[in-house]
Amino acid sequence: MIEVTCFESVHSGPNILILGSIHGDEKCGSVAIDEAIQNFQSGKWALKKGKITFIPRANRAAYDRDVRQVEYNLNRIFDSHQNISKEHQIAKLLEKYIENADYVIDLHSVYSGDTPFVFLDSDGEVMKNLCASLSLPYIMMGWNEIYGGSQEKDTISFAISRGKDGITIECGSHKNSESNEVSKRSVREVLEFFEMIDAEKREKILQKFVQVEKLFRRGKNAEFTKNFKNFDTITHGESIGFSDDKEIFAENDGYIILPKAYGSVGDEWYYTGRDL
Ligand SMILES: [Zn+2]
Structure with missing residues (x-):
């Protein structure tokens, strides 16, 4: 199987x-x-x-x-x-x-x-x-x-x-x-x-640590205000979209995480996060 x-x-x-x-x-x-x-x-x-x-x-x-x-x-x-x-x-x-x-x-x-x-x-x-x-x-x-x-x-x-x-x-x-x-x-x-295979030489890249704060689930007729991409920055008060016939605004400055433009009511719609 x-x-x-x-x-x-x-x-x-x-x-x-x-x-x-x-x-x-x-x-x-x-x-x-x-x-x-x-x-x-x-x-x-x-x-x-x-x-x-x-x-x-x-x-x-x-x-x-x-x-x-x-x-x-x-x-x-x-x-x-x-x-x-x-x-x-x-x-x-x-x-x-x-x-x-x-x-x-x-x-x-x-x-x-x-x-x-x-x-x-x-x-x-x-x-x-x-x-x-x-x-x-x-x-x-x-x-x-x-x-x-x-x-x-x-x-x-x-x-x-x-x-x-x-x-x-x-x-x-x-x-x-x-x-x-x-x-x-x-x-x-x-x-x-884990030193399980020989390592190749490479440059270390810059990394950012982000704290995921909140999950937003999809309501009725949920739709984003714009075509958000993962890690797009958002600012407090910015319009995120509409869900259950209400406009949703960003609660804090930070990032929009894993936005999904399509889905069913109750599905994960997006998350918000901030820099650590
Ligand atoms: Zn997956």
């Missing part, structure tokens, strides 16, 4: 799980994982220590249909006690792999915006240092505080709840093939960080 490829060194080291296409229309992770598997199989990369498990197409049915999900958002139903959809069955299978790993790297892309970023919800030094080592310009924090109170667990909050750790990397837009390159580079840099 799930494609899994593992590589294990004779030398002990970290146990890493890398996931692609938790959302079926976010294919950059699958592309990067397929290439990484090829790199190990061809001998281009040699695993120096530890174990790596690749799951390139976690939600295969959604991947094949090029949709985010078949029935349920797979990245909101970990640790659910229900078994009411294909995604719930996949989540149960993936939970075993997450519980067996030390660190989980979950590769995604976004609907709108080409700027790649990381979701960092861990307090652990290892994940902070990992984020700082990656060539990704934005590190987004505070996601767990938005979803933490609810039953909606994603891959990484599930991992953290089991004493594991991890990050979600958003590699750019589904529609821009540059997200494939970001994803490939990120997989390589993760393995370099």
Whole structure:
């Protein structure tokens, strides 16, 4: 039901799980994982220590249909006690792999915006240092505080709840093939960080840490005032859009995060954030 490829060194080291296409229309992770598997199989990369498990197409049915999900958002139903959809069955299978790993790297892309970023919800030094080592310009924090109170667990909050750790990397837009390159580079840099493969020389890029503050859900006839892109800056009092026949204004200066122009009532519409 799930494609899994593992590589294990004779030398002990970290146990890493890398996931692609938790959302079926976010294919950059699958592309990067397929290439990484090829790199190990061809001998281009040699695993120096530890174990790596690749799951390139976690939600295969959604991947094949090029949709985010078949029935349920797979990245909101970990640790659910229900078994009411294909995604719930996949989540149960993936939970075993997450519980067996030390660190989980979950590769995604976004609907709108080409700027790649990381979701960092861990307090652990290892994940902070990992984020700082990656060539990704934005590190987004505070996601767990938005979803933490609810039953909606994603891959990484599930991992953290089991004493594991991890990050979600958003590699750019589904529609821009540059997200494939970001994803490939990120997989390589993760393995370099853990000293599991030889490191290539590279320049460190400038990074910004952003605190995600609030989730806004889509109301009736929700529509943005303008064509917002991820990390567009907003100023206090600026018109964001209309929802439930009311105009919505920015509550603070900061950023608009993950705006989705289309969706159903009750879906995540956008988030706001600020510099840390
Ligand atoms: Zn996603």
